[in-house]
Amino acid sequence: MLFYLDKILAKQGIAKCIAVSEKEISEKELEERKVCFNTQEILIYKGIDIPHKFRYNKELDSIEEIIEVEEIQPRVLAEQTQEKESDFDESVEIDPEKQYFYLDKEYADKYHKSQIIAVFQQPLKNPTEYFQKEVYSHFGKDIPYYISVDPENVIREATEYEKYQRNQRKLSENEVIFKENIIVLELGQYIDEIKQKLITVPCPPEYLVKDWDKKKHIWIDLTTDYDRAQAQYREYEPMDTYSTVKQMERQDPTLSEEFVNMLIELRTIMNSLQEKKEVKILNLNGEEVSLPKPSPALKEFKNRFNKIF
Structure with a gap:
């Protein structure tokens, strides 16, 4: 699996993942994601998942896992060595096309954006204890950048209207707010503010060349x-x-x-x-x-x- 990380943050031991794919994504898609996630440089890490703790290897231009060696104290021969219990729920079957994304909860609640802490193929048993902070989890092929959190902490992509309310996007030409939705007005359409209805004015067929007066809500015949x-x-x-x-x-x-x-x-x-x-x-x-x-x-x-x- 290929993980596309913010290289600047990766050098600081922080995993900000902007894309996950089994094969290399196109240059066009990569540039779009860099703009979306406000990322300048990219580091591609290949592995099963992103290490929880890692360091940047300048010679390899990659990251490598930091393995903490626990000091083993002398024990009585009769004492049996116990294996450390896995942090992951291994009873969950691995889906090769989907991942478990873990997001910083505080950042998501404040900015309504996904800041990815880690990506795993199996879910963590206790994410809060593992990361030592509150997180949101999302299971899927990818995760949207602008998000909303529904009841029961379900992550979904924010609607265009939600993005507008949060100043995450502006209205384009001919876009208007109508009943908590953003719609594009076609030529011949306007919103009746009193009746709160979308009105469509048909253009007379003899108007071969025409223009739409947005203020007066009438068609103008320009046919010669x-x-x-x-x-x-x-x-x-x-x-x-x-x-x-x-x-x-x-x-x-x-x-x-x-x-x-x-x-x-x-x-x-x-x-x-x-x-x-x-x-x-x-x-x-x-x-x-x-x-x-x-x-x-x-x-x-x-x-x-x-x-x-």
Whole structure:
């Protein structure tokens, strides 16, 4: 198992683990975790778990366990040597994909962040006695950085709203607080403060180019004559192929003629409006440009064409 430790703290004999994995994690994920856990340098330790007491070995650029040798006093030969009882609950089966994370309780309660003291594959029988301080434990593949503690000391990732309340995050553009949740308002949406409802205002289909007025809660039509001509041209242009036009001729010669003339007229209109795209009313008498209207027969042919292609 690979344990990614804060190298600066590891040199002081403190284990701050930012990631645990069976194989090396990607550089991208590592950089994200370094930012998340406010860590500058990383030391990778390979082993079953992180030693409770260790020292930094400069030559190996790694940590090594400190083994305390107990002075053995002379004993009567008849006295039987007793093995030291394990600190871990060895009756718990080891899960190769999950670990037991131990966090500093005081730090977690104060800052709502996970400061990892140690990671083991089996749970400790008495964590408080082992660490000589109060701790939280969490069992899983990983542990979130921003946390909340539910009843019975269950660790979970803090919600976005909880992070906002604790100044651990800010609202992004179009994010609002709604019923103790953070939601992203799409264009056409706003919160009715009186009714406490999320309102969605549908945009009229004829508004091909539009903008949403966040203050007035209305759609603004920015569609120009050029936009309308271009939209109609794009709707029918896929049929502008030799085989499709021939098929129109076999069905009705006037249909193919109407189709070709309509595309030519639309191209002419777009060319004339090319330099005035942003003007809504373009002709001299103050009326919108009149676009060619396809016949019901041409519309029907186009609908059949779309179903096939």
